[in-house]
Amino acid sequence: MKSAVETLNPTRVRLTVEVPFEELKDSLDAAYKKINQQVTVKGFRKGKIPARVIDQRFGRGAVLEEAVNDALPKFYTEAVNEAEVNPLGQPEVDITELKDGELLAFTAEVDIRPTLEIPDYSGIEVTVDAVEVTEEDIEKSVEQLRERFASTSTVERAAQDGDVVTIDLEAKVDGEVLPDGVADGVSYTIGSGELLDGIDEAVKGLEAGGEATFTSQLKGGSAEGKDAEVTVKVTTVAARELPELDDEFAQMASEFDTLDELKADSRKRLENMKQFDQATQAQERVLDELLKLVEVPMPEKLLEDEINTRKHNLEHHQLGQMGIDLAKYLELQGKTEEEFLAETKEQAEKGIKTQFILDELVNKEKLDVSREELTEHLFRRAASSGMSPDQFAQAVAQGGQVPMLVGEVARGKALAVVVEAATVKDTNGEVVDLSDDEDEVETAAEAVEAVTGEAEVSEDK
Numbered sequence: 001m002k003s004a005v006e007t008l009n010p011t012r013v014r015l016t017v018e019v020p021f022e023e024l025k026d027s028l029d030a031a032y033k034k035i036n037q038q039v040t041v042k043g044f045r046k047g048k049i050p051a052r053v054i055d056q057r058f059g060r061g062a063v064l065e066e067a068v069n070d071a072l073p074k075f076y077t078e079a080v081n082e083a084e085v086n087p088l089g090q091p092e093v094d095i096t097e098l099k100d101g102e103l104l105a106f107t108a109e110v111d112i113r114p115t116l117e118i119p120d121y122s123g124i125e126v127t128v129d130a131v132e133v134t135e136e137d138i139e140k141s142v143e144q145l146r147e148r149f150a151s152t153s154t155v156e157r158a159a160q161d162g163d164v165v166t167i168d169l170e171a172k173v174d175g176e177v178l179p180d181g182v183a184d185g186v187s188y189t190i191g192s193g194e195l196l197d198g199i200d201e202a203v204k205g206l207e208a209g210g211e212a213t214f215t216s217q218l219k220g221g222s223a224e225g226k227d228a229e230v231t232v233k234v235t236t237v238a239a240r241e242l243p244e245l246d247d248e249f250a251q252m253a254s255e256f257d258t259l260d261e262l263k264a265d266s267r268k269r270l271e272n273m274k275q276f277d278q279a280t281q282a283q284e285r286v287l288d289e290l291l292k293l294v295e296v297p298m299p300e301k302l303l304e305d306e307i308n309t310r311k312h313n314l315e316h317h318q319l320g321q322m323g324i325d326l327a328k329y330l331e332l333q334g335k336t337e338e339e340f341l342a343e344t345k346e347q348a349e350k351g352i353k354t355q356f357i358l359d360e361l362v363n364k365e366k367l368d369v370s371r372e373e374l375t376e377h378l379f380r381r382a383a384s385s386g387m388s389p390d391q392f393a394q395a396v397a398q399g400g401q402v403p404m405l406v407g408e409v410a411r412g413k414a415l416a417v418v419v420e421a422a423t424v425k426d427t428n429g430e431v432v433d434l435s436d437d438e439d440e441v442e443t444a445a446e447a448v449e450a451v452t453g454e455a456e457v458s459e460d461k
Contacts, residue, residue: 001017001018001019001020001023001075001078001079002017002018003015003016003017003018003078003079003082003083004016005079005083005085008109009297010114010115010297011111011112011113011114011297011298011299011300011302012109012110012111012112012299012300012301013083013085013109013110013112014107014108014109015076015079015080015083015091015107015108015109015110016105016107017075017076017079017105017106017107017108018103018104018105019071019075019103019104019105020103021099021100021101021102021103021104023071023075024067024068024071024104026071027067027068027070027071028063028064028067030066030067030070031063031064031066031067031070032051032054032063033047034066035054035058035062035063035066036048036049036054039054039057039058041053041057051063060100064098064100068095068098068104071104072093072106075104075106076091076093076108079108085110085112086112086113087110087111087112087113088110088111088112088113088299088301088302089110089111089301089302089305090110091108091109091110092108092109092110093106093107093108094106094107094108094109111299111300111301111302112299113356113359114296114297114299114356116294116295116296116356116357116360117294117295118293118294118357118360118361118364119293119294121290121293121418121421121422122421122422124286124289124290124293124418124421124422124423125289125422125423125424125425126282126285126286126289126422126423126424126425127285127424127425127426127427128278128281128282128285128424128425128426128427128432129274129277129278129281129426129427130278130426130427130428130430131271131274131275131278131426132274133267133270133271133274137270138263138266138267138270141266141269141270142245142262142263142266145253145254145262146242146243146245146249146253147242148253149242149243149249149252149253150240150241150242150243151240151241151243152164152238152239152240152241153238153239153241154236154237154238155237155238155239156207156208156237157207157237158204158205158206158207158210158237159190159203159204159205159206159207159234159237160190160204160205161190161191161200161204162189162190162191162239162240163189163190163237163238163239163240164187164188164189164190164238164239164240165187165188165190165203165206165234165236165237165238166185166186166187166188166234166235166236166238167186167188167203167232167233167234167235168183168184168185168186168232168233168235169181169182169183169184169186169230169231169232170182170230170231171218171223171228171229171230171231172228172229172230172231173218173223173226173227173228173229175229178221178222178223178228179222180221180222181221181222181223181228185235188203189240190203190204196216196218196219196230197216197217198214198215198216198230199214199216199230199232201214202214202230202232203232203234206234206237207234207237208234208235208236208237209233209234209235210233210234211231211232211233211234212231212232213229213230213231213232214229214230214232215227215228215229215230216228216230245259246259247259250262276443278426278432279434279440279443280443280446280447282419282422282424282432282434283415283416283419283443283444283447284447284450286415286418286419286422286424287354287415287418287447287448287451289422290357290418291350291353291354291357294353294357296352296353296356296357298349298352298353299352302352303345303348303349303352306348306351306352306453307341307344307345307348309453310344310347310348310453311344313453314326314329326340347451347453348453350451351451351452351453352452354411354448354451354452355411355452358410358411358414358415358448359407359410359411359414361414361417361418362410362411362413362414365414365417367410367413367414367417368410369406369409369410369413373409373413373441374405374406374409376442377405377408377409377412377442377445378392378393378396378405380442381405408445408448408449409441409445411444411445411448411452412441412442412443412444412445412446412447412448413441413444415444415445415447415448416440416441416444419434419440419444420434420435
């Protein structure tokens with residue numbers, strides 16, 4: 001076999017391949033065998049039809065087509081290896097010559113992973129939020145815990161902010177009660193904003209048995225988006241009572257004996273949360289600066305596929321679960337389709353660039369993924385997917401996605417290397433040391449996944 005490679009642009013090549021006919025022998029034999037199992041000819045046992053009879057009855061062309069289809073992947077792979085290119089996706093193959101008994105010639109155009117030069121990234125500097133926990137933050141955290149232990153008691157007075165009312169609702173559009181416009185015994189906390197616009201004003205001031213009518217735009221159901229005349233009747237009014245903030249509350253709501261211990265724990269948890277947010281912020285901003293340093297040629301077909309994948313995942317997975325279509329989503333977002341496509345293209349380009357650059361860094365820094373790192377990543381991915389580790393591992397193995405998981409961890413390690421080399425300061429001008437972050441690789445992997453999305457740049461040979 002002879003092959004040559006022609007560079008069409010920095011991200012696409014054309015392979016020209018010539019194969020002597022004798023190298024098709026194994027594929028021709030396999031073609032005759034396959035056709036033998038599929039057809040019957042009177043006078044011959046199944047599977048024992050001579051090649052000359054198959055040629056006469058079904059045509060030599062059918063045999064050649066079957067043989068070439070069988071052989072092409074093998075010869076294409078040999079040409080790719082000989083040219084030392086890294087193809088992305090499937091090639092566009094064109095058979096340019098097929099002479100029975102003499103020659104098979106074809107061309108294959110395919111996108112390739114571009115060659116990148118990674119400059120010195122140690123000069124990257126970013127600023128992140130300082131880790132500051134105020135007394136107000138602690139009070140808010142404790143108050144949220146206090147809200148969870150609130151009790152209610154029925155009162156004989158007009159409803160007011162914060163009360164829990166039990167209500168009956170009836171919605172009419174154009175004077176007709178909607179089929180799904182009646183609901184009885186609904187529990188609602190005044191001021192929560194969880195039901196209809198205008199309901200707070202309608203029920204405030206009403207006692208049990210009181211009734212009011214107001215107009216509101218429906219947020220769901222058969223008349224979604226339409227203005228409805230809503231009648232609300234209050235059946236009970238209950239006041240929420242919060243427990244006293246004292247040591248007794250701390251013992252009831254936590255494992256601590258005193259309120260001071262509970263507040264100290266709240267401070268520690270808030271600090272940990274803010275440190276995690278700070279690390280994530282540092283990784284995201286360092287990644288943005290790294291992307292600015294490297295010029296990345298963009299494979300057009302790969303970009304088109306990535307845009308289509310992201311659009312498909314949004315329409316058929318995320319929006320499908322929400323029960324809305326793309327048009328409704330764009331309306332809610334206040335975007336035109338052109339703005340949405342431009343935004344999707346920008347995100348896709350950033351995701352592809354991120355993969356290319358970090359994969360190049362993995363090779364440059366000779367980063368390996370250990371079994372322990374892969375296992376930890378698998379456990380985290382399983383938790384986020386709502387599956388058990390065993391179920392997730394089985395699904396990954398069956399889907400052939402182990403290399404994808406390895407790639408995610410490796411890119412996380414590559415980003416962590418860049419973050420460690422960069423200078424990270426907080427808004428107070430203090431240098432932030434992220435080297436003690438035990439989950440640095442995992443948080444970096446998550447930061448990368450947020451950019452690259454679900455699609456994976458695949459290499460096919």
